[in-house]
Amino acid sequence: MAQLKNDVTENIMTDQDLKINNERLWQSLMEMAKIGATEKGGVCRLCMTDLDQQGRELLLQWSAELGCTHECDAVGNLFIRQPGKNNSRAPVMTGSHLDSQPTGGRFDGVYGVLAGLEVLRTLHDHGVVTDAPLELVVWNNEEGSRFSPPMMGSGVFTEIFDLDWAYQIEDENGVSVKQELDRLGWIGRPMSQRDVDSYFEAHIEQGPVLENANQTIGIVSGGQGQRWFELNVYGQEAHAGPTPMPLRKDALVCAAEMVQLVNQLGHDHAPDACATCGILKIIPGSRNVIPGHVWITIDTRHPEDEVLLVIEQQLRDGLASIAEKHGCSFELENFWISPATPFDRNCVELVREGAELNGYPCREMISGAGHDAVYMARRYPVGMIFVPCENGISHNEIENADPADIAAGCQVLLHAMTARAGY
Amino acid sequence: MAQLKNDVTENIMTDQDLKINNERLWQSLMEMAKIGATEKGGVCRLCMTDLDQQGRELLLQWSAELGCTHECDAVGNLFIRQPGKNNSRAPVMTGSHLDSQPTGGRFDGVYGVLAGLEVLRTLHDHGVVTDAPLELVVWNNEEGSRFSPPMMGSGVFTEIFDLDWAYQIEDENGVSVKQELDRLGWIGRPMSQRDVDSYFEAHIEQGPVLENANQTIGIVSGGQGQRWFELNVYGQEAHAGPTPMPLRKDALVCAAEMVQLVNQLGHDHAPDACATCGILKIIPGSRNVIPGHVWITIDTRHPEDEVLLVIEQQLRDGLASIAEKHGCSFELENFWISPATPFDRNCVELVREGAELNGYPCREMISGAGHDAVYMARRYPVGMIFVPCENGISHNEIENADPADIAAGCQVLLHAMTARAGY
Numbered sequence: 001m002a003q004l005k006n007d008v009t010e011n012i013m014t015d016q017d018l019k020i021n022n023e024r025l026w027q028s029l030m031e032m033a034k035i036g037a038t039e040k041g042g043v044c045r046l047c048m049t050d051l052d053q054q055g056r057e058l059l060l061q062w063s064a065e066l067g068c069t070h071e072c073d074a075v076g077n078l079f080i081r082q083p084g085k086n087n088s089r090a091p092v093m094t095g096s097h098l099d100s101q102p103t104g105g106r107f108d109g110v111y112g113v114l115a116g117l118e119v120l121r122t123l124h125d126h127g128v129v130t131d132a133p134l135e136l137v138v139w140n141n142e143e144g145s146r147f148s149p150p151m152m153g154s155g156v157f158t159e160i161f162d163l164d165w166a167y168q169i170e171d172e173n174g175v176s177v178k179q180e181l182d183r184l185g186w187i188g189r190p191m192s193q194r195d196v197d198s199y200f201e202a203h204i205e206q207g208p209v210l211e212n213a214n215q216t217i218g219i220v221s222g223g224q225g226q227r228w229f230e231l232n233v234y235g236q237e238a239h240a241g242p243t244p245m246p247l248r249k250d251a252l253v254c255a256a257e258m259v260q261l262v263n264q265l266g267h268d269h270a271p272d273a274c275a276t277c278g279i280l281k282i283i284p285g286s287r288n289v290i291p292g293h294v295w296i297t298i299d300t301r302h303p304e305d306e307v308l309l310v311i312e313q314q315l316r317d318g319l320a321s322i323a324e325k326h327g328c329s330f331e332l333e334n335f336w337i338s339p340a341t342p343f344d345r346n347c348v349e350l351v352r353e354g355a356e357l358n359g360y361p362c363r364e365m366i367s368g369a370g371h372d373a374v375y376m377a378r379r380y381p382v383g384m385i386f387v388p389c390e391n392g393i394s395h396n397e398i399e400n401a402d403p404a405d406i407a408a409g410c411q412v413l414l415h416a417m418t419a420r421a422g423y
Numbered sequence: 424m425a426q427l428k429n430d431v432t433e434n435i436m437t438d439q440d441l442k443i444n445n446e447r448l449w450q451s452l453m454e455m456a457k458i459g460a461t462e463k464g465g466v467c468r469l470c471m472t473d474l475d476q477q478g479r480e481l482l483l484q485w486s487a488e489l490g491c492t493h494e495c496d497a498v499g500n501l502f503i504r505q506p507g508k509n510n511s512r513a514p515v516m517t518g519s520h521l522d523s524q525p526t527g528g529r530f531d532g533v534y535g536v537l538a539g540l541e542v543l544r545t546l547h548d549h550g551v552v553t554d555a556p557l558e559l560v561v562w563n564n565e566e567g568s569r570f571s572p573p574m575m576g577s578g579v580f581t582e583i584f585d586l587d588w589a590y591q592i593e594d595e596n597g598v599s600v601k602q603e604l605d606r607l608g609w610i611g612r613p614m615s616q617r618d619v620d621s622y623f624e625a626h627i628e629q630g631p632v633l634e635n636a637n638q639t640i641g642i643v644s645g646g647q648g649q650r651w652f653e654l655n656v657y658g659q660e661a662h663a664g665p666t667p668m669p670l671r672k673d674a675l676v677c678a679a680e681m682v683q684l685v686n687q688l689g690h691d692h693a694p695d696a697c698a699t700c701g702i703l704k705i706i707p708g709s710r711n712v713i714p715g716h717v718w719i720t721i722d723t724r725h726p727e728d729e730v731l732l733v734i735e736q737q738l739r740d741g742l743a744s745i746a747e748k749h750g751c752s753f754e755l756e757n758f759w760i761s762p763a764t765p766f767d768r769n770c771v772e773l774v775r776e777g778a779e780l781n782g783y784p785c786r787e788m789i790s791g792a793g794h795d796a797v798y799m800a801r802r803y804p805v806g807m808i809f810v811p812c813e814n815g816i817s818h819n820e821i822e823n824a825d826p827a828d829i830a831a832g833c834q835v836l837l838h839a840m841t842a843r844a845g846y
Binding site for chain 2: 205206208209224226228239241243245246247250252253255256259260263266267270271273275276277279280282286287288289291299301367368370392393
């Protein structure tokens with residue numbers, strides 16, 4: 001730690017002078033939350049709707065006051081630019097998303113965007129111009145609620161997704177991404193070949209770890225690897241009355257033990273593994289019929305792909321043993337694989353410095369959820385800052401956060417960005 | 424046993440002369456199976472359809488050849504009467520149902536009806552007139568597939584169901600029972616106050632017990648008591664990525680242990696208890712969301728109501744302990760209760776005699792499924808005869824049975840009915 005602090009001595013002094021405006025950040029969040037506000041205190045601002053457009057217009061009105069320019073790329077990502085002293089340098093980026101879940105909250109995504117705005121505002125207040133240019137990006141369609149998959153904008157920017165493939169994706173009313181982009185005038189030049197110095201994103205944790213540990217800042221060191229499966233369990237469908245217990249091949253009783261195996265594997269690979277059965281269906285399912293077929297989804301996550309492979313092997317072995325015991329059979333298929341994505345160590349350390357310089361209790365942690373930052377990390381140096389959210393609840397209208405934590409995350413973001421951009 | 428045989432010495436001699444016609448019984452079953460035959464070799468003859476009517480017409484054509492009369496009661500049960508020597512005596516009845524499941528088989532129900540017909544035919548062949556009159560009854564709507572609940576006809580006959588309540592029940596197209604009864608001309612005088620000497624029903628077992636034990640005749644001693652429940656399990660819905668294993672309240676993991684408890688309670692009260700979770704739903708259920716709410720149906724059965732109450736108490740205690748361990752809560756509600764229905768011992772023993780006199784391997788057993796006989800047993804002396812079905816499979820187009828077993832059950836039925844009616 002001591003050595004690290006020495007490495008950034010040049011920033012320590014200036015950092016102490018650049019304090020973000022806590023109240024302004026909070027008020028901006030509350031102002032933005034009016035656009036698509038729901039009765040229960042949440043937000044419904046679905047991607048590429050008129051409400052999503054209104055959110056962008058409010059943001060552009062604020063950023064215009066700082067003299068920023070802006071443009072969209074070909075998939076509707078919005079880049080707001082604050083020139084630096086040396087504009088031949090690649091930009092230091094920050095951002096997140098303004099679209100929400102159908103019953104979303106006031107912080108998921110929008111916090112990262114408005115924290116970025118507050119950084120620009122604070123620098124503007126103090127007349128500070130960074131060496132590298134800064135960019136605030138609003139990724140299009142992070143949530144994936146209206147147009148699946150999620151993280152579409154950052155996925156196209158990093159060439160994980162093909163642009164033309166994204167264009168033809170339709171919502172449930174048959175309206176395509178391309179149609180909506182045209183309607184909103186959000187199509188600019190393709191930018192996926194751009195050079196980017198680094199990308200930082202502030203986000204609510206969407207989990208309970210920081211709150212439980214009474215800590216303010218999560219220093220995100222990477223995105224978890226994910227391996228998702230579909231499991232079919234086959235027994236023998238039979239009448240629940242005339243079929244004695246010893247003669248049954250009850251697919252649900254077998255599946256119940258498999259659900260517990262999945263859960264146990266998560267615990268066995270503590271502290272970083274997660275293993276979840278999210279959907280379980282009995283096919284067809286009737287009160288007085290012994291289940292003959294059960295379908296289950298399994299979601300396993302870990303920061304190291306090697307550990308995920310170990311978990312998969314233990315899962316397959318355990319399932320075989322359980323199925324045999326119950327006289328059932330099973331099929332386990334890989335459904336989706338996303339590799340572990342460690343973040344750039346320099347960016348991670350800049351986030352740590354920002355927290356420590358300001359005296360915020362912090363911990364290094366993995367991002368369990370997907371984020372635009374995780375896609376960006378596949379191509380660029382990335383750092384990410386988590387702040388606690390109340391009871392770890394997100395994707396919910398009751399999503400909430402403490403103004404002091406919200407401010408702290410923004411202050412750390414300012415440190416990391418200015419340290420990277422220089423001034 | 425020896426003593427029992429002595430008690431019926433008077434029937435032993437005559438019984439040996441009255442052999443049913445195996446081939447005729449089988450051919451009649453195959454002939455009836457053409458009405459509503461499905462491509463996969465099963466039957467779709469839904470209650471109160473034109474096909475159901477055609478089935479009755481074929482039966483009435485056959486019974487008319489024996490000189491039988493017939494009439495319907497107010498709910499469309501069809502009674503085919505063969506007078507006895509002493510028609511002031513209450514009739515000895517047999518029967519079952521001609522309606523089928525949508526994808527039903529060739530034996531469920533129809534076997535009991537045509538076995539009864541074969542008894543009448545055999546007596547007719549031999550010029551035997553019983554002392555008491557005999558009646559062959561076709562219960563209306565046993566399956567409950569088109570009009571719920573099942574066993575409607577026998578339920579109204581035994582006043583378990585109210586006639587006017589049954590009349591207004593509609594199928595999924597809004598057609599009522601009363602409308603269909605009027606259309607088919609199936610409405611006669613109410614008969615629920617009739618005196619009945621006894622009722623015997625032959626049926627395929629619809630379970631695997633006889634086949635597994637290599638036995639031919641199941642001497643049914645009663646209907647199981649049933650206690651059905653609905654269980655709600657509440658945990659904490661959360662994102663499957665950012666929520667570490669130790670901080671979860673996973674309602675599905677909790678529910679999985681509860682499913683195993685239900686299964687264990689069935690085994691603990693062997694050999695007669697059955698305990699089944701037939702439906703399990705995660706609300707709402709998503710691949711990457713830790714389940715917060717699970718709904719489960721539970722079906723418990725046992726021949727003794729007292730044991731069912733013990734099982735319920737053990738279930739409630741076990742659920743509380745499991746819920747506490749997982750940090751979840753639960754609600755268990757009684758959904759439906761049907762009391763245990765022991766059959767009349769004299770009737771049961773007549774079935775046993777019929778099996779033993781003919782040298783059929785047999786065992787006493789409980790009816791796990793509901794049958795018209797179980798409703799009849801609430802008011803009248805009842806005996807029931809099970810024969811094996813292939814792999815215990817029923818309510819399925821591949822339902823099958825061995826012609827020799829089919830004949831054996833009919834021979835036992837003949838013994839029980841003639842022993843009861845006298846001749």
